[in-house]
Amino acid sequence: MLTRRVIPCLDVRDGRVVKGVRFGNLRDSGDPVELAAAYEAQGADELVVLDVSATPEGRGTAVETLRAVRGAISIPITIGGGIRRREDAERMLANGADKVGVNTAAVDRPEILAELAERVGVQCVVLAVDAARRPASPSSSAEAQSGGGWEVVTRSGTTRTGLDAIEWMRRGQELGAGEILLTSWDRDGTRDGYDLALLEAASNAIERPVIASGGANSPEHMAEALTHGADAVLAASIFHEGEWTVAGIKEELARAGVPVRRLEGAL
């Protein structure tokens, strides 16, 4: 039986792991290679490395970081941030990534998903979607839970695209995305829990696996996400700050009846 995945996320800039709230206020959280090795030993199922630098020099550093992390761990690595062309994706795969995440570039030019899938296979293509709740219409209290649905935001949350997030994921799946990394812009870094309504809507609408991201603060949050349609849960702060280890989270998930892979002796 396929187990549910717990995926630590490393936001990297200038060779360091950083983490912010709602995509801003970045603070230093440590060395990427040390963190990656520790998470693997704790039983992390995959690692997502997001390059959050904004400059060409930063992009070069991110490739070095990727290579160093690859040399230290033997679990899958998805890299995202700054993948705009097929060549960017190929460079990342050649340097140790197993999957590439595209976000803004796919919104700007959806065909990139098809080009990547054709070249490297859907198994390598992750569509990263940042979704923000649309304000609920004041006339309808029934909409309060899911508001007016969700809108795709890009460029680290600074641009509202007007695209309906659920429709966009459907389109992404058709074009060649093998997996959806779905971040709730409203919850990211807040520790209020994942946006469960968003996860349910996404998982009902598409066949591809959905990775829940944004808002995790506890194993309970993760168990909720995994019972509301997510196939995997991603988190950053709760691991970086040492409140929870991956092994500790998995112990709680197993107790809650979620099938997980656990490493013998991992703490």
Added chain:
Amino acid sequence: MTPPSSTQPAPIRIIDTGIANTASVSAAFGRLGLAASLCESPDEVREAAAVVLPGVGSFGAGIGRLRELGLVDAIKERIEADRATLCVCLGLQLLGETSEESPGAVGLGVAPVAATHFPPGARTPQFGWNLVTPGAGFSLAEPGYAYFANTYRLTELPVGWAGATSDHAGPFVASMRKGNVLACQFHPELSGPWGLGLLASWARECAGLEARVPATGRAEAC
């Protein structure tokens, strides 16, 4: 236990299909103290102590690339001569004859099997860690979790091969072995300490290459 000096060719050659995660395969062997390098010529494939056929991408593109590189005969000869060969993910499916993924495309045909799509209701691709249970005669690994990323799979073990199975909406072939040829539907290079252990066993038993177990290696719970 001593890694080969840089003047010798690497004992493990990874076929560079241009569409696979070869850096991860190479890094995994690196962690085991085994030198591995890319190759794309038929002579290199024929002569190497051990060859890895990695695979991501579609069945049709994969076999097309092997034909382009002129490697089909060299790979088949290796396998028929029972020389150490490891086929990963799509690499396993390419050993068969056809796949529902690419109607009309013809595989290496080393084994009389065909890859089919997971049944409706199974989320695809199958992304994640699944329990691998070795069957009779499959001695390279204990039961453990391995990382899969596939939409198609074999449901029947070809005659003459020992196998290990997993379950995703029904049982499927997780791995199969005949002599010195090992094929894995999962990615051993991405399957943590258990995967490294399998690679080390294959290198030792099938290619006579002694691996070093990495310091962080742990036994996998099953």
